[in-house]
Amino acid sequence: MTTLLNSRAGRRLALRQIRPRRSPAVPLVLLSWAGAAAVLSLWWFNTPNVTGNAAWLNGAGRLSGLLAGYVLALVVLQMARVPALERRVGSDRVARWHAMSGRYALCLILAHVGLIIAGYATQGGVSFVAQTETMVLTFPDMLEATVGTVTLVVIGLISAGMVRRRLPYELWYYLHLLTYAAVFLTFWHQLSNGAEFVGDMTAQTAWYVLYGAVSALAIWYRLLVPLRLNMRHRMRVEAVVQEAPGIVSVLIKGRKLHRIGAEAGQFFRWRFLAPGLRWGSHPYSLSAPPRPNLLRITVKAVGGHSTGLADLKPGTRVWAEGPYGAMTASRRSQGKVLMIAGGAGITPIRALFETLPGKGGDLTLLYRARTIEDLALWGELKQIATERDARLLYAVNGPDGARPEISAERLRALLPDIDEHDVYLCGPPGLTDHAYEALHDAGVPDRRIHHESFEL
Amino acid sequence: MTSYDEVPSYDEPEPLRHVEHVMGTVFSFDLREVHDADRPRVLAALDGAVVGLHRVDELFSTYRHDSQISRLAREELTLSRCEPEVRDVLELCEEFSYRSDGWFTALYAGGRPDPTGLVKGWAVERAARMLASAGAGSVCVNGGGDVQVHGGPWRVGIADPLRRGELLAVVEAHGELAVATSGPAERGCHILDPHTGRPPADGLASVTVVGTSLTEADAWATAACAMGAERARPWLQRQPGAEAFVVTAEGTTWQTSGFTRYSAELCVS
């Protein structure tokens, strides 16, 4: 069992830095709507009128095509690991946006293909199939675009929940990476065939700028920044510690880790360069605040990857990308804090529990697990609670398997002034959904509930 | 053979015209804005240009048994021993073949070099440049239907391939411009699809390409003819710096979107 506690000085330092920051999610969403309007205006100003069936089909096809191209750029941007998104909006939220946008883009693409072929076929008086053949085989860049589109459809299909769960994670991940290639292939036909782009230098330039910027960001934040991070910090496994049956902590050493920019509550995407593990990159939260030469993650063995961690040899090289995650101390306003953790969600909460600024009596932690044995890092939590004069509570299933109720009444009974608390919530979806509802009913405003879901 | 028909002098600098039969076709020269002081130099340049054309014929004619091209084909001569012009032209043929994805070829079916698709335009371009640099203010050289002009303004008519003696369009040139037309109309179906060895199924009646270099315009016109109607249109639209006017076998016309830049009214009253 490891114990890692920061000094009081560290805590005081953290306190001084508290600056409540709101998530930039709303302005970003508004900005993307504005972008969509700008893109549609390309069509608006290029089209004098729309008359006849063919023109309606072509018009709808062009609009859906323009939107699809735009949304696809956003889809890539969302996964570019841009810090403003990952750390300020939150990796989990961005991942949800990405899933939504991806599905939307795919629908737009399919609509675009069908409408344009139908429109051209109607206009030219040929059959749908003949028109498809002509377009794919003779129009510029259409062969590449077809390959790219088919790839996107396949990626979309395998990303659907049902299929995704059946695939080994690594396979799914590497297939999903083909999206970059597919976007590259489909980009060119937009400029060489798109009615709004042919002959219009301004529109073409704007499109190049859009895709160029997104590509540059992706290359920078997904390739170059991690490269620099790993070369600077050179992380290796220091030790692997059994915390409890099925729960291990991995201690990772490196250079100047206090400069890695990680805050309590954040996570990294880890790649351990050991046989069997090196092909997968998995997100695990820091279970203790970062120290100058040590990081710690605590993992419950639930799958192939996490089980393999128990066998890591000291000295194994570690490739990390991050820090990511928005569930940090900076999210909260001054005041009291309630932390609710369930299952693996305890890891970031444990780190926050240690360093979140607060006076005695201000902090409460409620840990929900199935059984007492599943309460990982319990010893440390007790020690921190004593030191900081914080309340530590746990809720496990009853002997008959009955789940403890997390309801507004019980929460209010626990903390009568719960509506003045900030709440940090981290755990499996079932728990967080229930807790969220209960908190909402208990009068905690939305902006005070800070949450990170682990279904990345 | 080399008689220069001179127009009687007036106050303005008068045009020089000349017609030369060479390479199995006819080259027409039209030189204007030649000041009296430049006249001897321009006349000498015209002489030189005509001699140049005959030299090109000697080197490149596939009908001549002893031309360098024919000897190259029979492997009596290696490329390194050919005159620099032959190497230049064959290099150009290769470049254009590459840039047109093989649709322009300078080879017979058997692989022997046949640069005839390019030589005429290249010779015209060279001659026109020579004359322009010799001091002629406006130069128009028409080699068997492929035109290179300097100065101007020049009005270049585009012949209707299906109706002899008729024009379909007029290209107005200000400055250096080339107008090359390819098609099966006059010499028979001599443009073949290099992939099948036969004329293209949806063949065009004529393709006119307008650009600054006649050599390139000539090559593109030939390539477009070989492609056939369906492929030629998007391909022509895509070529940077070149515009095209196309006549289909049915008689309809089509032009690239930038062609309006050059086209002028057919009738001027």
Place this chain on the structure above:
Amino acid sequence: MKRKNPLRRILLGTAATVAGVVALLALKQPAGGGQNVAGPPAGQAPPVAATAPPGAAQGAGGGQTLTGDVVDTQYGPVQVSVTMSGGKVTAAQAVKTPNSGPRSEQIAKDSIPQLNQQAVSAAKVDTVSGATYTSEGYSKSLQSALDKAGTK
């Protein structure tokens, strides 16, 4: 963070997109349902829209050039310049053509009316570009007529 009902979100998104697209297209309907040029099957050349009122560029006598208004055909906007001589159209040419991609341009170019061919003397060209003629063919060509005329 609220858990939205995913099905509701899908329906809402679809409905909003479809409604938006339909609205945009509907807003582009021409006023008064007027200048709808019935399009021919591709490959034929229809006459220029008769509804195009020519703009004034009238010169005296023959050879007046009239530039028509931009006509919205179903292939896009087309503006045609027409030359009249003695009450007949002697030349027509597209001044502005729809700029909407290879396929639409292809069709649009087919819409441009065929010209009545004119002899080269009326056209006043300096030289003629055409497919290569042989020496014999030259003598019957327009170019030889020009060359002869120039050396008179």
